[in-house]
Amino acid sequence: MTRDFTCIVCPNGCDLTAEYEQDAKGIRVLRVTGNLCSKGDTYARQELTAPMRTIATSVLVEGGTAPLVSVRLDRTIPKERIFDVMAAIRRVSVKAPVVTGQVIIENVLGLESNVIATKDIAAK
Numbered sequence: 001m002t003r004d005f006t007c008i009v010c011p012n013g014c015d016l017t018a019e020y021e022q023d024a025k026g027i028r029v030l031r032v033t034g035n036l037c038s039k040g041d042t043y044a045r046q047e048l049t050a051p052m053r054t055i056a057t058s059v060l061v062e063g064g065t066a067p068l069v070s071v072r073l074d075r076t077i078p079k080e081r082i083f084d085v086m087a088a089i090r091r092v093s094v095k096a097p098v099v100t101g102q103v104i105i106e107n108v109l110g111l112e113s114n115v116i117a118t119k120d121i122a123a124k
Contacts, residue, residue, distance in 0.1 A: 009039040018044040052076035064096030064121040075113040096123040
């Protein structure tokens with residue numbers, strides 16, 4: 001079987017084709033073509049066997065000069081856990097001041113990824 005991807009790891013945006021076999025034990029990647037660097041090979045293999053994602057969103061700020069602060073994950077998480085992590089993020093708010101890099105949720109849902117602020121928000 002084959003599956004096509006557009007690599008999102010670097011600015012090249014390579015068109016990848018992955019050849020693979022699937023059986024009761026799972027997916028075995030045979031070959032990846034179209035990549036200009038090794039990152040494309042790694043990306044296609046991961047997408048087929050255990051897709052990972054990151055999240056960028058916002059969190060409510062109490063007593064700040066802005067009502068929201070932008071946040072992101074500092075590590076990727078399994079794709080199937082995105083909605084669980086988003087639900088956890090929606091349940092929190094932070095008090096101003098907030099500084100870039102501040103951990104808003106440590107080790108969110110035990111996934112070894114922190115939710116961190118990506119902007120400074122001063123207190124009113």
